[in-house]
Amino acid sequence: MSATDARPWVGVVCDVQQVPPHAFHMAGDKYLRALAEAAGVTPVLLPALTDLFDAAVYLDRLDGLFLTGGYSMVHPSLYNETPVDDPSFDRARDALSLRLIDAALTRDLPLFAACRGFQEVNVALGGRLHQALHRVDGLQEHREDKSLSLDQQYAPAHEVSLEEGGLLQRLLKRSSLSVNSLHVQGIQTLGEGLAVEARAPDGLIEAFRIEALTFGLAVQWHPEWQVSNHPHQHTLFEAFGDACRA
Numbered sequence: 001m002s003a004t005d006a007r008p009w010v011g012v013v014c015d016v017q018q019v020p021p022h023a024f025h026m027a028g029d030k031y032l033r034a035l036a037e038a039a040g041v042t043p044v045l046l047p048a049l050t051d052l053f054d055a056a057v058y059l060d061r062l063d064g065l066f067l068t069g070g071y072s073m074v075h076p077s078l079y080n081e082t083p084v085d086d087p088s089f090d091r092a093r094d095a096l097s098l099r100l101i102d103a104a105l106t107r108d109l110p111l112f113a114a115c116r117g118f119q120e121v122n123v124a125l126g127g128r129l130h131q132a133l134h135r136v137d138g139l140q141e142h143r144e145d146k147s148l149s150l151d152q153q154y155a156p157a158h159e160v161s162l163e164e165g166g167l168l169q170r171l172l173k174r175s176s177l178s179v180n181s182l183h184v185q186g187i188q189t190l191g192e193g194l195a196v197e198a199r200a201p202d203g204l205i206e207a208f209r210i211e212a213l214t215f216g217l218a219v220q221w222h223p224e225w226q227v228s229n230h231p232h233q234h235t236l237f238e239a240f241g242d243a244c245r246a
């Protein structure tokens with residue numbers, strides 16, 4: 001690897017988690033490796049310090065933005081609801097992601113989002129979430145079984161149908177895709193300027209395109225998981241990397 005890195009630099013949002021007795025800003029290894037290996041970009045962690053400065057300044061020096069998954073829930077107050085359960089929240093992550101989504105739209109910066117990141121984009125654009133999909137009549141189970149191994153938790157869980165003529169169908173040259181499923185929350189109402197790209201068998205929206213962006217794709221599943229073994233997911237990261245290089 002040359003000392004001068006000509007690859008695009010892509011911002012990756014951090015979660016704020018306690019590693020007792022301290023708080024840490026962190027991002028998952030599997031996301032960072034997928035960006036480096038499949039997208040061919042250089043990931044840069046973005047600390048969630050919106051209480052200190054406007055996070056939009058990050059994007060002045062970046063070529064793309066990636067919103068990762070995360071075990072914490074997007075706070076329901078961001079879509080005008082009160083929490084119905086007592087899950088883990090991460091308000092600092094919420095504030096960082098929502099500010100960066102807005103700033104990426106202003107700059108037409110390439111954006112790719114997974115799972116929690118998918119939910120954040122929906123909420124940032126005025127959409128609402130189901131706080132607990134497993135309590136919604138007519139929807140299938142979308143959570144992982146945490147008693148299983150990670151390989152089993154992130155294994156393909158259901159098919160999604162790809163929208164006719166959509167970005168995913170064009171990129172993947174197919175009409176359906178097998179995806180993993182590790183989420184409690186999901187889309188209840190779709191935000192403004194979002195175009196459905198994929199749905200689960202129960203009708204739940206599982207991917208959308210951000211119409212205002214030259215490249216804006218968000219998926220409910222985990223495309224980063226063992227991306228080298230999943231060519232279709234690898235293609236999504238390649239397309240994002242190409243958009244960051246454009």
Ligand SMILES: N[C@@H](CCC(=O)NCCCC(=O)O)C(=O)O
Nearest residue numbers: 069070071072115116183184185
């Ligand atoms: N908390 C949200 C999003 C779920 C999610 O991102 N799960 C994966 C977390 C671990 C990882 O980063 O792979 C929800 O439950 O809906």
